[in-house]
Amino acid sequence: MALSKTVVSQGDSLFSKTRMCHFFSVGACTRGSDCSFAHDETELVGRPNLSKTKLCRMYTSTGECSDAYCRFAHGRDELLKLPVARGRKGKKQQIPSKFSEPSRGGIATHVGAHDIVQDDVGW
Known part of the structure; x- marks a missing residue:
C-alpha cells in the first residue's frame, strides 16, 4: 500500500x-484522546523526514534528475526505509508502504512533488 x-x-x-488540533483550540474536538492531532504543545512531535523513501520518477524514466533539491532516491541503492511510527499506545509500528516503484499520486509524483509534500504534510 502506498502512503496515502x-x-x-x-x-x-x-x-x-x-x-495542533484546530477543533480542540475552538472547543469542538470530539475525538479526545483518539485525536491524531496534539491538544497541548507538550504532545507535539517532530514531522518525519520522508526524503529518499520513494524513487524519483524523473530519474526512473530518463536516467537523470536536474533538481538539485530533489527529495527522491536516484536508484534503489539510495532508497531509505520509512521511519517507524508510534501507535496510540506508544508501540512502534512500521507503516506499510510500497517504496520500490514511483506512482502518479500524492507525494510520489515528481513534477511539483516538493510543493505537494509541503502542502500535504505541512513542511
Whole structure:
C-alpha cells in the first residue's frame, strides 16, 4: 500500500501529533484522546523526514534528475526505509508502504512533488 491519505489520517500514522488540533483550540474536538492531532504543545512531535523513501520518477524514466533539491532516491541503492511510527499506545509500528516503484499520486509524483509534500504534510 502506498502512503496515502488513508494511512496519514489514521491515529497510528507517522503524522500523528505533528500539528495542533484546530477543533480542540475552538472547543469542538470530539475525538479526545483518539485525536491524531496534539491538544497541548507538550504532545507535539517532530514531522518525519520522508526524503529518499520513494524513487524519483524523473530519474526512473530518463536516467537523470536536474533538481538539485530533489527529495527522491536516484536508484534503489539510495532508497531509505520509512521511519517507524508510534501507535496510540506508544508501540512502534512500521507503516506499510510500497517504496520500490514511483506512482502518479500524492507525494510520489515528481513534477511539483516538493510543493505537494509541503502542502500535504505541512513542511
